[in-house]
Amino acid sequence: MDNRSKWTAEIKAKAVELGFFLCGISKAEYLDEEARHLEQWLNQGFNGEMSYMANYFDLRTDPRLLVQGAKSVISLAYNYYNAEKPTDSTAPKVSMYAYGRDYHKVVKKKLLALFEYIKSFAGDIEGRVFTDSAPVMEGVWAQRGGIGWMGKHTIIINPKKGSHFFLGEIILDLELDYDQPMRDYCGTCTRCIDACPTEAIHPEGYILDGSRCISYLTIELKNSIPEEFKGKMEDWMFGCDICQQVCPWNRFSTPHNEPDFIPKTGLMTMTKEEWMELSEPLFEELFIGTPVKRTKYEGLTRNIRFLYDDEVKDHSSFEDIS
Ligand code: SF4
Numbered sequence: 416m417d418n419r420s421k422w423t424a425e426i427k428a429k430a431v432e433l434g435f436f437l438c439g440i441s442k443a444e445y446l447d448e449e450a451r452h453l454e455q456w457l458n459q460g461f462n463g464e465m466s467y468m469a470n471y472f473d474l475r476t477d478p479r480l481l482v483q484g485a486k487s488v489i490s491l492a493y494n495y496y497n498a499e500k501p502t503d504s505t506a507p508k509v510s511m512y513a514y515g516r517d518y519h520k521v522v523k524k525k526l527l528a529l530f531e532y533i534k535s536f537a538g539d540i541e542g543r544v545f546t547d548s549a550p551v552m553e554g555v556w557a558q559r560g561g562i563g564w565m566g567k568h569t570i571i572i573n574p575k576k577g578s579h580f581f582l583g584e585i586i587l588d589l590e591l592d593y594d595q596p597m598r599d600y601c602g603t604c605t606r607c608i609d610a611c612p613t614e615a616i617h618p619e620g621y622i623l624d625g626s627r628c629i630s631y632l633t634i635e636l637k638n639s640i641p642e643e644f645k646g647k648m649e650d651w652m653f654g655c656d657i658c659q660q661v662c663p664w665n666r667f668s669t670p671h672n673e674p675d676f677i678p679k680t681g682l683m684t685m686t687k688e689e690w691m692e693l694s695e696p697l698f699e700e701l702f703i704g705t706p707v708k709r710t711k712y713e714g715l716t717r718n719i720r721f722l723y724d725d726e727v728k729d730h731s732s733f734e735d736i737s
């Protein structure tokens with residue numbers, strides 16, 4: 416076995432030891448076709464207020480501009496699936512990925528550990544780690560590295576693990592053995608398209624109008640949520656899991672074993688009434704260190720009021736998130 420194959424096998428074994436449940440490797444190269452798709456998507460305004468998606472177009476489509484001399488992209492998947500359900504089924508919902516500690520920190524620490532390990536045998540190499548933190552087309556690399564295919568809802572699915580996982584990458588100037596891209600197993604299924612309450616997924620699939628997605632409306636959007644979405648949010652106050660919940664491949668999801676992703680005490684037992692009266696100190700207690708902090712107290716309460724303002728006695732004006 417030459418060094419390349421030996422190192423590839425060692426990297427994959429170490430990834431598993433660090434808790435990643437999938438690892439795939441692809442050649443670092445310019446993303447020609449994907450660059451054209453991204454350009455069309457941006458031209459149609461599907462990024463909504465997420466103007467950062469249009470930034471660093473060149474870096475986004477060529478990893479060799481992120482790491483000089485880059486040869487490989489190592490894609491890794493980290494499970495966040497949690498089968499636990501809130502006890503009050505009428506309570507407003509938080510997307511499963513946001514229950515516990517901010518994944519950026521959890522996953523980045525493991526990516527750095529893997530990169531240090533690689534340097535311990537490969538010597539003085541250049542590289543960078545990423546997890547939803549820089550202009551990297553994570554889904555594209557995951558598909559190219561054989562981690563999964565991009566489903567019609569535009570989320571990466573693995574045929575044995577489902578889609579409830581975070582992605583991370585190490586881009587480095589080390590040649591490794593490359594995996595085969597994963598083929599598409601969506602077939603004739605349209606469950607995610609049919610179930611999306613805001614019609615954010617294109618009728619033919621594979622294109623997401625981000626500006627209509629509940630994840631965007633409840634997390635990214637700084638202004639008021641447009642009235643056209645009234646009654647269509649299906650109780651989601653932070654993110655949305657509907658298209659993943661209906662996907663048949665998620666019958667293969669298994670619970671994570673990451674202590675940092677365990678929800679804070681009290682989060683899953685909050686009632687709808689308690690959410691409607693959420694105080695700032697309780698918000699801090701429930702969400703400190705979690706991705707939900709991103710919306711701040713004002714953002715989350717704006718979302719709750721948008722869901723239930725007909726039921727709230729106080730009809731005073733709702734402030735936009737500044
Ligand atoms: S996350 Fe929700 S709103 Fe967004 S595409 Fe999926 S089902 Fe639609």
Ligand code: SF4
Pocket residue numbers: 566567568572600601602604605606607608620658661662663664
């Ligand atoms: S619900 Fe069906 S169409 Fe949508 S991503 Fe899953 S398999 Fe593909």
